[in-house]
Amino acid sequence: MTAPLPQTFNQADSLVLYGESFASRLLLGTSRYPSPQVLETAVNTAKPAMITVSLRRQGSSTTEAHSGFWDLLKKMAVPVLPNTAGCHSPQEVITTAQMAREVFETDWIKLELIGDDYTLQPDTLRLVETAEILIKDGFKVLPYCTEDLILCQRLVDVGCQAVMPWAAPIGTGQGPLNPYAMKLLRDRLEVPLLVDAGLGLPSHACSVMEWGFDGVLLNTAVALADDPVVMAKAFAMAVEAGRSAYLSGAMQAQISAQASTPLVGTPFWHQT
Amino acid sequence: MRVIVNQQEYELPHQSMVSDALVLIQAKPPYAVAVNLQFVPKSKHAQFPLNENDQVEIIAPVTGG
Numbered sequence: 001m002t003a004p005l006p007q008t009f010n011q012a013d014s015l016v017l018y019g020e021s022f023a024s025r026l027l028l029g030t031s032r033y034p035s036p037q038v039l040e041t042a043v044n045t046a047k048p049a050m051i052t053v054s055l056r057r058q059g060s061s062t063t064e065a066h067s068g069f070w071d072l073l074k075k076m077a078v079p080v081l082p083n084t085a086g087c088h089s090p091q092e093v094i095t096t097a098q099m100a101r102e103v104f105e106t107d108w109i110k111l112e113l114i115g116d117d118y119t120l121q122p123d124t125l126r127l128v129e130t131a132e133i134l135i136k137d138g139f140k141v142l143p144y145c146t147e148d149l150i151l152c153q154r155l156v157d158v159g160c161q162a163v164m165p166w167a168a169p170i171g172t173g174q175g176p177l178n179p180y181a182m183k184l185l186r187d188r189l190e191v192p193l194l195v196d197a198g199l200g201l202p203s204h205a206c207s208v209m210e211w212g213f214d215g216v217l218l219n220t221a222v223a224l225a226d227d228p229v230v231m232a233k234a235f236a237m238a239v240e241a242g243r244s245a246y247l248s249g250a251m252q253a254q255i256s257a258q259a260s261t262p263l264v265g266t267p268f269w270h271q272t
Numbered sequence: 273m274r275v276i277v278n279q280q281e282y283e284l285p286h287q288s289m290v291s292d293a294l295v296l297i298q299a300k301p302p303y304a305v306a307v308n309l310q311f312v313p314k315s316k317h318a319q320f321p322l323n324e325n326d327q328v329e330i331i332a333p334v335t336g337g
Contacts, residue, residue, distance in 0.1 A: 029335075029337035031335040032337070039335075052336045052337055053333055053334070054333075054334050054335065055331040055334065056331060056332065056334045057279070057329065057330065057331055057332075058300070058303055058331060058332040059297060059330075060278070062334050063331075066332075066334040069333060069335060070332075070333050073333070082336070083337070085336055095311045098304075099304035099306060100304070102313060103304045103333055104333065170337070171337075
């Protein structure tokens, strides 16, 4: 006999961002894979909601190395989320976003405004004003930010319908460095929260989903695995597992042991 | 007239347009353009005049995280 599902569980539990529904809660980066073929297979395996893309100068070594990328994007047919990676000023972000909108024909933008090149920490002091300008220009802004509650609240105040706090610095794979602040963020904000950056293992993704985060965005943890395709699948499964665990209403941790096997009728037991 | 396209110096005739810079570097679609950090939409490439020392950025799609 199958127990009824908790009322909180929704069979069609889709991720909703700016009114758009996505079947997956995993967003996947497209950089640093060993080959375009591996990238394609990883994407086909993980079935992410969106894949992140970027822009670089035409004729540079980067774009020359990516000459087939456009055709691959069309072949994969997954919604794209352009980023503004490498931008250090609001104007750089805005112009890059506008160029991305024209090239990729999408209003989605992953807002990255870097404040420190060593940690790739976002420029939190100018992030909000930049997000506001982009929102007013019609973009669907997903801002890469820190786990600071007030920053995230201000981003919501100016119109961001989701925010993307980091778990740890980009590409480090350290997993959530500040679980307290991240859980607090979940408690205090009602908008979708996507963890962006710093996840290294599927268990990291599973944990943040168990805490109630709505999705994760990652790249390096998959791309730099010895087998990116298997790791892509592992992350997809971890995200689903964490989400199901969150919706299931997990038990409260207890201080003392509580036997799970019934005690009454235990053989050889004598009341003293 | 000296203009900078993707950090390379080029000589273009006066009254050149953004579309001339695209031809000059043999830009391959898809691309997008900014001049002096301002986006220039595709619909204006043929009418957007370039000036001495303008900084032109012509970008293309790449992988991203």
